[in-house]
Amino acid sequence: MADKGNDPVAIWQTMIGEMEKGFNSFANQAMASPEFSKVVNQVGGASAGAQKQLGDLMEKYLVSMNLPSRAQMVGMAERLQSMEGQLNEIKAMLHQMQRDAGAGDSGAAGAPRPPRTKRPPSPGREPK
Amino acid sequence: MSAAAGFDLASIPERIQSEVQRAIQRSIKGVEYIASSGPSLGSTPKDILHVRGTMNLYHYRPMSDEIYRVPILIVMATTNRGYILDMVPGQSFIEFLLKRGYDVYMLDWIAPKPEEKSLRMEDYVLDFIPDCISRVQRDSGETDVTVIGYCFGGVLSLLYGSIFPDGPMKNLICFTTPIDFREMKLFQNFSDRRYFDVDGLVDRVGNVPPEMILSSFEMLRPASRVASQVQLWDNIWNDEYVKSYRMFDRWATDTLPLAGEYFRAITKDLMWDNKLFNDTMSVGGRPADLAKIKLPILHAVAEHDHIVPYDAAKHLITKVGSSDKEEVMLKGGHVSLVAGANAIKRLWPKLDSWLGGRSI
Numbered sequence: 001m002a003d004k005g006n007d008p009v010a011i012w013q014t015m016i017g018e019m020e021k022g023f024n025s026f027a028n029q030a031m032a033s034p035e036f037s038k039v040v041n042q043v044g045g046a047s048a049g050a051q052k053q054l055g056d057l058m059e060k061y062l063v064s065m066n067l068p069s070r071a072q073m074v075g076m077a078e079r080l081q082s083m084e085g086q087l088n089e090i091k092a093m094l095h096q097m098q099r100d101a102g103a104g105d106s107g108a109a110g111a112p113r114p115p116r117t118k119r120p121p122s123p124g125r126e127p128k
Numbered sequence: 129m130s131a132a133a134g135f136d137l138a139s140i141p142e143r144i145q146s147e148v149q150r151a152i153q154r155s156i157k158g159v160e161y162i163a164s165s166g167p168s169l170g171s172t173p174k175d176i177l178h179v180r181g182t183m184n185l186y187h188y189r190p191m192s193d194e195i196y197r198v199p200i201l202i203v204m205a206t207t208n209r210g211y212i213l214d215m216v217p218g219q220s221f222i223e224f225l226l227k228r229g230y231d232v233y234m235l236d237w238i239a240p241k242p243e244e245k246s247l248r249m250e251d252y253v254l255d256f257i258p259d260c261i262s263r264v265q266r267d268s269g270e271t272d273v274t275v276i277g278y279c280f281g282g283v284l285s286l287l288y289g290s291i292f293p294d295g296p297m298k299n300l301i302c303f304t305t306p307i308d309f310r311e312m313k314l315f316q317n318f319s320d321r322r323y324f325d326v327d328g329l330v331d332r333v334g335n336v337p338p339e340m341i342l343s344s345f346e347m348l349r350p351a352s353r354v355a356s357q358v359q360l361w362d363n364i365w366n367d368e369y370v371k372s373y374r375m376f377d378r379w380a381t382d383t384l385p386l387a388g389e390y391f392r393a394i395t396k397d398l399m400w401d402n403k404l405f406n407d408t409m410s411v412g413g414r415p416a417d418l419a420k421i422k423l424p425i426l427h428a429v430a431e432h433d434h435i436v437p438y439d440a441a442k443h444l445i446t447k448v449g450s451s452d453k454e455e456v457m458l459k460g461g462h463v464s465l466v467a468g469a470n471a472i473k474r475l476w477p478k479l480d481s482w483l484g485g486r487s488i
Binding site: 019024038089120 | 178179180193195229270317323324325358362487
């Protein structure tokens with residue numbers, strides 16, 4: 001086998017790695033300047049604003065096309081989430097009642113929970 | 129064996145054959161890659177204990193016949209999903225903890241809705257975390273709780289611990305948690321108060337979009353995405369490499385938006401005024417003095433962390449008032465510290481050996 005130093009694939013991979021490091025380091029130096037911060041924040045601020053405006057426009061368009069808007073979908077998701085939340089609360093209450101009734105310590109999934117008696121393994125003993 | 133100019137000529141046919149095979153495999157696997165979805169992540173069995181807005185509290189089902197008395201609550205970073213700690217069986221930190229006998233809960237986040245833009249730092253520190261802790265106490269029947277915070281989840285846990293120093297937090301473990309935000313130099317520059325109009329941004333967009341968060345992370349290493357795609361193509365014949373790439377890539381790009389007011393507070397209090405480092409931080413009018421934290425604390429930091437460099441994280445241990453405190457620096461980066469092959473052999477066993485004796 002060719003040693004790693006002469007292996008073209010290994011050379012290629014090393015080259016990619018070195019190029020990545022070099023470019024990252026160069027870019028990091030450039031990005032550390034106040035000029036970069038100024039430009040990126042001007043552009044970034046404008047693009048975030050434009051994105052928001054586009055989103056609002058799209059929402060109006062969907063409403064005019066008689067399609068559910070994002071706000072309506074979010075509203076539906078919220079209602080589903082609230083139902084899920086209530087179901088979870090009911091589940092937790094049922095398990096609490098089960099526990100209070102002395103039916104044994106039970107996990108939220110209904111399976112019995114193991115006892116809280118575990119001790120760390122003694123030094124030198126590999127845990128399972 | 130003959131060698132010319134350092135080349136092993138005898139190996140050339142073998143090498144060509146291997147490369148041809150890999151090229152064929154690349155074509156086949158490349159099509160498979162495009163046509164298939166990635167591995168299913170976060171599949172360790174769990175129950176949703178509570179959901180409220182952006183907050184999700186899970187309880188993972190125990191995997192051991194006997195568990196430690198003190199349950200663990202993991203507080204995830206607010207920018208990312210918790211499944212980084214529960215990738216796939218065999219590479220899941222959660223599964224590791226369950227098999228080692230811990231009772232594990234996780235405070236995970238979902239994208240805040242537009243109307244949740246007004247969530248503030250105090251909602252996270254004085255409401256979400258205490259709410260989850262009291263639910264963990266009720267569910268487990270135990271008063272004490274160990275908290276593990278990853279990255280900004282660590283910051284939130286520290287703030288919580290400094291405001292409620294008398295408990296019920298029994299142990300605190302932080303992964304790559306920044307304290308001195310001046311040392312996050314590129315983030316500092318991106319948010320330079322002379323040019324970054326955080327008020328204008330939050331007032332205009334509400335919640336800070338995930339694309340903006342993701343691009344600020346990616347700008348820290350701008351060449352890495354392209355390089356990783358080249359490496360993926362090189363290794364696309366290798367199923368294990370592809371599986372790992374897909375897991376991490378999916379997680380890294382699955383960034384969450386940040387609630388507007390919360391982002392405003394992070395920018396002003398931490399990035400601009402560096403209040404946590406300067407001991408002037410307060411949340412909802414309550415001083416958050418790290419020196420008040422007296423409980424056992426472990427801080428795991430990564431040697432090659434480009435997001436939270438060591439200089440930003442190193443003050444945690446000196447600032448807390450605990451006598452039982454330890455910082456451990458491990459090989460790896462911000463993510464490989466907690467997930468993947470590196471974490472399996474370094475961080476996870478270290479954490480188990482530290483926490484076991486403190487969980488009884």
